[in-house]
Amino acid sequence: MKLSLNWLKDFVDIPKISLEDFAYDLSSKVVEVKGINTLGTGLENIVVGKIVRAEKHPNADQLKLCTVDIGAKNLSIVCGGSNVAEGMLVAVGCIGAKVTWHGEGDLVAIQKVSIRGEVSEGMICASDEIGLHDLFPKTDEKEIIDLGEKLEIRNLKLGIPLAEALGINDVMIEIDNSSLNHRPDLWGHYGMAREIAAVYKKNLKPYPARAIHAAKKPSALSVVVKDKTLCRAYSGVLMEGISIGPSPAWMQERLLAAGQRPINSIVDITNYVMFELGQPTHAFDAKHIEGGIVVREAREAETMVTLDGEKRNLSSEILVIADEKKPIALAGIMGGAKTSVSEHTTSVWFESANFDPVSVRKASKTFGLRTEGSVRWEKNQDPENALLGLKRLVALTQDIIPTAKIRGGIFSEQYWYPKIKPLKISLSFIEQKIGSKINKAEAVDTLQRLCFGVQEKKTKQDTTLTVQVPSWRATKDISLKEDLVEEIARMHGYNTIQTILPRFPIQPPQRNAIRDLQKRTQQILAFECGYAEVYSYSFESREWLERLEEDLSQYIELENPLAKDRPLLRRHLIPGLLEVAEKNLHRFDSVKVFEVGRVFHKETPGVLATPETSDRLPAQPTQLGFLSAQKGDETPFFAASGALERLFERLHVSYCLHAHGKIHSKIIHPGRFAKIIMVGSAMVGTIAELHPQIQEKLGIPYRAAIVQITLDDLVPFLHDTSSYKPLPPYPPVVRDVAFVVDCSVTHDSVVNTLQKGSPFLADVALFDVFSGTQLGEHKKSMAYHLTYQPKEKTWTSEEIDIMHAESIRLLKTSLGAEVRTS
Known part of the structure; x- marks a missing residue:
C-alpha cells in the first residue's frame, strides 16, 4: 500500500523529523515501511515553457522547428510531436535533464545537438519520457504533454520547475501489506493518521464528512437487501446534475501518490474515499439501473460483463448488486460494464456498503480477480464506515461539481455489529507479559491515545483497567487482554524493554521413547x-x-479426503515403499529406501477421542519399513536381513527369525518370509521378499525385499544402559567355507551348530545361497564367512587349521554337509 505524506498531514501534524526517522518510527510501532520515494525526483532541469513559434523543419517533413519561451530566454528546439501548436504550454527538458527516449530504455542526458541541420537546445517532452504517463495519458504515440489542461496560463510563470508547477512535491511511503493484514483500519490514510497521532502524541483532526441535509427523506431508488449475512451494511444515495470531466489537480496528485491512475471526476471521488478512509465505494450510472437496487445471491447460469470487459459466469455462491432485471456489480469486487460511469453520465447512484470478508475472498478466488476494494473487504472492515463513506462521497461531489444535488434522501441500514465487550486487564498482568515496569499513567495514556475507552479501578494490591474497544479495532484485531498488552508494548517501544532471561525451573522434557527410537533408527x-x-x-x-x-x-x-483419489488411511508402510520402488527402479539399478511413520488400525482401540468421552480413536502405532532391490540380486532377502542385523546390533537388542506361521498378506513371498521375534517370543515385525505375481502386476523389474517393524512393540526391549567392549588386541582370522546341504537346513541351524564348536568363533556371516540341478534334487549350496578371534595370542596357521577343521567336522556330522572345494 502507498501513502501520501501530504494527505496524512491533512489529519495530523507530523513533527519535523527526517524521512528516515519517520519511517523507523512507523516500522517499529505501527507497520513495516518498505520504502520512501520523494515525488518529483527525476524532473530536475525540466521546466514549464510556452511555444511562441512552430514552423516546419526545412529538411524533415515530420519535424517542426519551435521557439520556446522558458522565462529567462527562448530556446530553439526541434520537435516531432503530433500535437505541437503555437501558444501551447509544454514540459521543456533543458540541457542536462534526464529522459527516456519514447519512454523506453535507460535515462539519457539531454545535450545540445544538430537535427537535420538545425540546432536543438533542449527537448519538448512526452509524458512517458519523463514518467508522467498516468497524469497525462497519451492518445497518440507522438503526442507531447499539453500543460494547458492542468495549469492556468495567465497565472503561470514560465521557466518554473515542472514539479513545482504540477504540485508534485509529495512523498510516497510504501507499506508492506503483510504487516497490516490484521489491521483493517490501516488500509486508508485516516486510519494511518490516527496511529501517527498516537505515536507522536498529536491531536487527530475530525474526518471531513458533512451531514447530508436530505437524510430524512426516502431514497429516490428502492433498496432491498435479501442477504443480510453477506451484506452487513448498505448505504446509498442518488445524485443528479452530474457533469463528467477530469478531477481537480489536487485530487489527481493525491491519487497518483497512492498509486492510483486518475480516470474522471466521479470515479476519482470513489477511489479517493477508499484510499482516504479505507472504505471501498462504487458509483453506478443511474440511467442504466432498471427499477431499484437488490442485493442478492446470483442465480445459477446468470452472467454479467464486468468493468474489465470480461464475461463472468455466476453461481448461487456469488453475492451481486442487481437491479430488478440484471446483476450490475460483483459485490465488493468490481462493477458491471452496463452501469459504468462515462462522459455521458448525468446522474449517479453512490453505494457505500459492508460485505462479509469470507464471501468476498471466495468470489475473488473464483474469478481470479483481486481489486483494491476486494483486498480491503477481505480484512473485515468496520461496518460503521458505510454511512461515513457515503457522507464523504456526497461532500466531495458537491465541492467538485457545483451543479450536483441529491435527489430524495439516503438509504442506510446496518445489519451486523462487531461483538465489542469491555476487556479487563490488571497493571500487574501488563508488567508480567512485557517483563518491564510500566507506569499506570503511561498505560492509560497509551490506550486513550489509541482511542480506547479506559476506566480505572484501584485495589490495595493492584489496578484494574476496564477497556472499551473502538469499532474499527473490534472486527478482527482486538479481542483478548493480551492484545491490549501488545498495544501498550509497541507504543512503549520494544527497543526500550530490557532483555532479561525469564526465571523458571528448567526441567528436561518428558522422554518420548518412540521419538528417540525413531531418530536412532533413521x-x-x-x-x-x-x-x-x-x-x-x-x-x-x-x-x-x-x-x-x-x-x-x-x-x-x-468422509472428506484431502485428495479424492486417496480416500483410505494406510494400515502399513509397504504400499508406499512399493510405490517408490516402482517409480525409481525403471531409472536406477538399485533402490534402498526406508520410512518411519504412523499407520492406522481400525480394529484396535487407541487413545481417547476427547477427555470428556469414552470414545476412542483407532490405534496409530509408529512403524519402520525399509525396502531393498538391486539389479541382478535374486535373493534380496539377505541384503535386507544384513541391514536388520546391523540395526538391532546398534540398538543392543537380540532377536531371531522364525520362518513358521501363517501369512496374512498376498504381497509376501510364502517361501521367503520370516517373523522377527524378540526374547520371550514377542513378534515385532516381519522380513520377506515381494511375491513374484505382485511384482509382475506392479511392473517392478527386480526382486525386492521388505522389512516392517512396529516401533511401539520394539520399545520395551530397549535398554538405556550401554556397555563398553575393548577392541581385541590380536587380529581376527576369517576363513570361508561353502557346502551343500539339504534344502530343509536353515541358517539358524547352521549358526547354532557352528557355535557349539570352537569358543573362539566370533561371527558367522552368510554371504551366498545357490541351488541348481547340478547340486542334486532338494539340495542347496550355502557359503559363510567364519571369523575366529584369538584372546591371548596371535595364532599360527596350524592352530587356525585345527579350529576350522573342527567347524567343518560339525557341519558334516550334524547337518550332513558336503564341503565344496571349488
Whole structure:
C-alpha cells in the first residue's frame, strides 16, 4: 500500500523529523515501511515553457522547428510531436535533464545537438519520457504533454520547475501489506493518521464528512437487501446534475501518490474515499439501473460483463448488486460494464456498503480477480464506515461539481455489529507479559491515545483497567487482554524493554521413547546402511491397493479426503515403499529406501477421542519399513536381513527369525518370509521378499525385499544402559567355507551348530545361497564367512587349521554337509 505524506498531514501534524526517522518510527510501532520515494525526483532541469513559434523543419517533413519561451530566454528546439501548436504550454527538458527516449530504455542526458541541420537546445517532452504517463495519458504515440489542461496560463510563470508547477512535491511511503493484514483500519490514510497521532502524541483532526441535509427523506431508488449475512451494511444515495470531466489537480496528485491512475471526476471521488478512509465505494450510472437496487445471491447460469470487459459466469455462491432485471456489480469486487460511469453520465447512484470478508475472498478466488476494494473487504472492515463513506462521497461531489444535488434522501441500514465487550486487564498482568515496569499513567495514556475507552479501578494490591474497544479495532484485531498488552508494548517501544532471561525451573522434557527410537533408527539406516529416507502419503489409493490384492474393508475411509483419489488411511508402510520402488527402479539399478511413520488400525482401540468421552480413536502405532532391490540380486532377502542385523546390533537388542506361521498378506513371498521375534517370543515385525505375481502386476523389474517393524512393540526391549567392549588386541582370522546341504537346513541351524564348536568363533556371516540341478534334487549350496578371534595370542596357521577343521567336522556330522572345494 502507498501513502501520501501530504494527505496524512491533512489529519495530523507530523513533527519535523527526517524521512528516515519517520519511517523507523512507523516500522517499529505501527507497520513495516518498505520504502520512501520523494515525488518529483527525476524532473530536475525540466521546466514549464510556452511555444511562441512552430514552423516546419526545412529538411524533415515530420519535424517542426519551435521557439520556446522558458522565462529567462527562448530556446530553439526541434520537435516531432503530433500535437505541437503555437501558444501551447509544454514540459521543456533543458540541457542536462534526464529522459527516456519514447519512454523506453535507460535515462539519457539531454545535450545540445544538430537535427537535420538545425540546432536543438533542449527537448519538448512526452509524458512517458519523463514518467508522467498516468497524469497525462497519451492518445497518440507522438503526442507531447499539453500543460494547458492542468495549469492556468495567465497565472503561470514560465521557466518554473515542472514539479513545482504540477504540485508534485509529495512523498510516497510504501507499506508492506503483510504487516497490516490484521489491521483493517490501516488500509486508508485516516486510519494511518490516527496511529501517527498516537505515536507522536498529536491531536487527530475530525474526518471531513458533512451531514447530508436530505437524510430524512426516502431514497429516490428502492433498496432491498435479501442477504443480510453477506451484506452487513448498505448505504446509498442518488445524485443528479452530474457533469463528467477530469478531477481537480489536487485530487489527481493525491491519487497518483497512492498509486492510483486518475480516470474522471466521479470515479476519482470513489477511489479517493477508499484510499482516504479505507472504505471501498462504487458509483453506478443511474440511467442504466432498471427499477431499484437488490442485493442478492446470483442465480445459477446468470452472467454479467464486468468493468474489465470480461464475461463472468455466476453461481448461487456469488453475492451481486442487481437491479430488478440484471446483476450490475460483483459485490465488493468490481462493477458491471452496463452501469459504468462515462462522459455521458448525468446522474449517479453512490453505494457505500459492508460485505462479509469470507464471501468476498471466495468470489475473488473464483474469478481470479483481486481489486483494491476486494483486498480491503477481505480484512473485515468496520461496518460503521458505510454511512461515513457515503457522507464523504456526497461532500466531495458537491465541492467538485457545483451543479450536483441529491435527489430524495439516503438509504442506510446496518445489519451486523462487531461483538465489542469491555476487556479487563490488571497493571500487574501488563508488567508480567512485557517483563518491564510500566507506569499506570503511561498505560492509560497509551490506550486513550489509541482511542480506547479506559476506566480505572484501584485495589490495595493492584489496578484494574476496564477497556472499551473502538469499532474499527473490534472486527478482527482486538479481542483478548493480551492484545491490549501488545498495544501498550509497541507504543512503549520494544527497543526500550530490557532483555532479561525469564526465571523458571528448567526441567528436561518428558522422554518420548518412540521419538528417540525413531531418530536412532533413521541415523543407523541412513548413515551406516546406506538407505535413503522417503516420505509417502498417509492416504492410500483404492486402485493401488487393489493391485496389491489388499482387503480394502480393513482400511479406514475418510468422509472428506484431502485428495479424492486417496480416500483410505494406510494400515502399513509397504504400499508406499512399493510405490517408490516402482517409480525409481525403471531409472536406477538399485533402490534402498526406508520410512518411519504412523499407520492406522481400525480394529484396535487407541487413545481417547476427547477427555470428556469414552470414545476412542483407532490405534496409530509408529512403524519402520525399509525396502531393498538391486539389479541382478535374486535373493534380496539377505541384503535386507544384513541391514536388520546391523540395526538391532546398534540398538543392543537380540532377536531371531522364525520362518513358521501363517501369512496374512498376498504381497509376501510364502517361501521367503520370516517373523522377527524378540526374547520371550514377542513378534515385532516381519522380513520377506515381494511375491513374484505382485511384482509382475506392479511392473517392478527386480526382486525386492521388505522389512516392517512396529516401533511401539520394539520399545520395551530397549535398554538405556550401554556397555563398553575393548577392541581385541590380536587380529581376527576369517576363513570361508561353502557346502551343500539339504534344502530343509536353515541358517539358524547352521549358526547354532557352528557355535557349539570352537569358543573362539566370533561371527558367522552368510554371504551366498545357490541351488541348481547340478547340486542334486532338494539340495542347496550355502557359503559363510567364519571369523575366529584369538584372546591371548596371535595364532599360527596350524592352530587356525585345527579350529576350522573342527567347524567343518560339525557341519558334516550334524547337518550332513558336503564341503565344496571349488
